[in-house]
Amino acid sequence: MEMELRHLRVLCAIADAGSVGRAATQLGYSQPAVSTQLRRIERHFGEPLFERGTSGVRPTAYGAEVVAQARDVLARADAIGHRTAAARPRRRTLRVAATNSPMLSGTVSRVRARLPELSLAVNSVYASSRIVELLEEGAVDAAIAADYPGMELRHSDAVKHRGIVTEPTFVALPSRHRLRQCAQVQLADLAEDAWFVTPDDGAGWPGVFYDACAAAGFTPVTVHEFLGDQSQLQSMIADGLGVSLVQPTLRPIPHVVVKPLVGSPLWCRYVLAWRPDTVDDEVLEALTQSAPAAYRDLVAQAPHLRAWASRTWSATGA
Numbered sequence: 001m002e003m004e005l006r007h008l009r010v011l012c013a014i015a016d017a018g019s020v021g022r023a024a025t026q027l028g029y030s031q032p033a034v035s036t037q038l039r040r041i042e043r044h045f046g047e048p049l050f051e052r053g054t055s056g057v058r059p060t061a062y063g064a065e066v067v068a069q070a071r072d073v074l075a076r077a078d079a080i081g082h083r084t085a086a087a088r089p090r091r092r093t094l095r096v097a098a099t100n101s102p103m104l105s106g107t108v109s110r111v112r113a114r115l116p117e118l119s120l121a122v123n124s125v126y127a128s129s130r131i132v133e134l135l136e137e138g139a140v141d142a143a144i145a146a147d148y149p150g151m152e153l154r155h156s157d158a159v160k161h162r163g164i165v166t167e168p169t170f171v172a173l174p175s176r177h178r179l180r181q182c183a184q185v186q187l188a189d190l191a192e193d194a195w196f197v198t199p200d201d202g203a204g205w206p207g208v209f210y211d212a213c214a215a216a217g218f219t220p221v222t223v224h225e226f227l228g229d230q231s232q233l234q235s236m237i238a239d240g241l242g243v244s245l246v247q248p249t250l251r252p253i254p255h256v257v258v259k260p261l262v263g264s265p266l267w268c269r270y271v272l273a274w275r276p277d278t279v280d281d282e283v284l285e286a287l288t289q290s291a292p293a294a295y296r297d298l299v300a301q302a303p304h305l306r307a308w309a310s311r312t313w314s315a316t317g318a
Contacts, residue, residue, distance in 0.1 A: 061070025129202020
């Protein structure tokens with residue numbers, strides 16, 4: 001017979017129970033099956049391991065040695081593949097809030113690829129002011145927020161931030177719009193159009209929009225306040241219900257065109273903000289590397305943005 005772990009467990013159960021019958025009950029076997037197993041084990045060792053008596057059984061001197069070694073082997077076998085709680089890698093959770101930014105998906109996927117042991121919990125938050133509050137409260141660890149030139153994100157020393165990208169704001173028009181053939185659109189030429197405008201984000205929007213309109217010499221005639229998904233917004237633009245300022249990386253659906261504004265009167269900066277007490281250097285590096293890389297992917301898929309950049313930088317000699 002080849003000795004197996006199950007045989008050792010039978011010996012230990014008999015020694016602990018002091019009875020073949022009680023050991024059989026604990027093991028879930030019949031008493032005859034355990035008795036047969038014991039006889040086979042004793043034949044393997046070449047001598048009795050237990051003394052039989054009227055009140056039960058007890059290990060012989062040799063049996064006591066075998067049982068002690070069996071306990072050691074079983075303990076070692078049970079420990080294989082198991083780590084103590086302290087030795088186990090700790091699965092961290094990074095709580096991330098993000099405003100309406102298309103770079104979120106690419107950022108998250110890159111962080112997960114770099115740190116597979118890191119679990120991410122994402123909270124979609126429209127207002128950047130609310131994102132700051134969540135960071136200050138310790139409800140989230142990191143965030144992608146937005147601010148505007150001259151109105152940089154403000155927070156306490158418990159939070160840090162750095163810029164990801166500062167981008168110009170473009171405009172989305174129906175493909176049959178009177179300005180559809182223009183390479184760039186004057187903001188003033190949209191004075192009579194209806195506008196879709198998202199609500200106050202607590203960081204300066206839509207005030208910067210109305211300021212730019214005033215600087216261009218008009219006040220929007222019709223404003224639809226809209227806070228919904230981009231596909232719904234684009235569908236309404238495609239139907240000719242209005243125009244909207246959009247991120248330059250927006251991929252237009254059929255019957256929508258995206259154009260830069262002459263002079264780039266509106267800019268938006270996306271920032272990475274975090275709590276240093278909960279975001280360690282490894283996670284911070286993953287975030288600071290992943291967010292710009294995600295944005296570069298978006299630029300690669302936005303020919304209208306690349307065309308604008310080519311014209312702008314070649315014109316300025318930058």
